[in-house]
Amino acid sequence: MTGNIIFGIFVGLAGGIATGAGFVAFLTVLGVIPRLTQLTKTLKMVRSYEAAIILGVVGGTWFGLQGTTFSLPTILLIPIGLADGIFNGMLAAALTEVLNVFPILSKRIGIQDKIIYLLMALVLGKIVGSLFQWIYFVDL
Template sequence: MLAWLFTAFLGLSGGLAVGCGFVAFITVLDIIPRLYQLLGGAVSVQWLEKAVIWGVISAMVIDFSDVHFHFLPFGTAFIGLLQGMFIGMLAAALTEVLNVFPILAKRLKLDDVLVWLLMAVVFGKVVGSLFDWMIYQTS
């Protein structure tokens, strides 16, 4: 019973940490306001927020279940297009956020270690991706 409670607590804590990190990430990158601006106010902000929430919930349910989809080529292309749009917007937002590093380095007088800060971010991403692809996916 104690092991079950510990596992439940650990799972809940990890889920809350990841959820808070995701919300902070979306907030820092101003994803919702940028989408609203790109759409020219054609939809309400609440609709965009609900779309993000339902997208996260749908992805979570699909990830935790053993569901396999068999789409026609057109359906697969459409889903790929949506995923590509999301990754493109995320990459554009991250590019703008990376401009924060030089400003932060100048204000904190860390100009000489700016390269090391950026390399730490890059190597952290590479190591995390390699761990996910090579170790986590094979187990």
Template sequence: MMAMLSWLLLIFIGVGGGIAVGSGMVAFLVVLDVIPRLAQTTKSYRQIRWYEGAVVLGSLFFTLTDFFDWSYGLFPMSTALFGVFAGCFVGMLAAALTEVINVLPILAKRIGMESYMIWLLMAMVFGKVIGSLIDWLGVLE
């Protein structure tokens, strides 16, 4: 009975975390118009469906890689190639960082939580801190 409750709690926390991260990703992509801006910058509007598909498939692939602990024996320079693409992603993320500040107030307004904004921020901060500590200290291992 206790093991089942433990599993249910883990499932609840996992689904809640997935919803939070997924919502943040959707807010990042939709509110900031990252994909249309990428198409505008590169003058490649015709390939916008390819960009969207790449984001979805990349998210799915790396989620499965993380869940199933897959490892890949690729050529040594593949790390550098992956680093270049990861750097491009981080660069685009940093470029959009000034606009990300507007995502949370818009989300809070749409779901009717404007008066609870400080609590929403604190919940996110403490959730990240506690989750990181649990991961780093190996509490669930």
């Protein structure tokens, strides 16, 4: 093996270890999965969540490295995109709940009694931003 190949293997392995360690630290230190199960009242399914995350990371990594593309009909992409959006939203909600982002933010900007407006602004901003992206940047 040449030096470039060995160096590439070393850098790839080091990058993978660093990324994996950061992801595990994110999930364990912040307690995202237990808090997510608490919010959704599905504590008995914590092992299923863990297995889904592990399979998703390993499968996503494998398909990403292989350059695999899937050609699915548009009608099948709707429930997949919906499930992905729900998962990301729940993960973000669990993260903000763990970090107490909204109470701290509302206190800092002086709107403790109007926190519902802050939440609605964030939700509507996310919806408008997502629609803007899909309407202008996604070619179907």
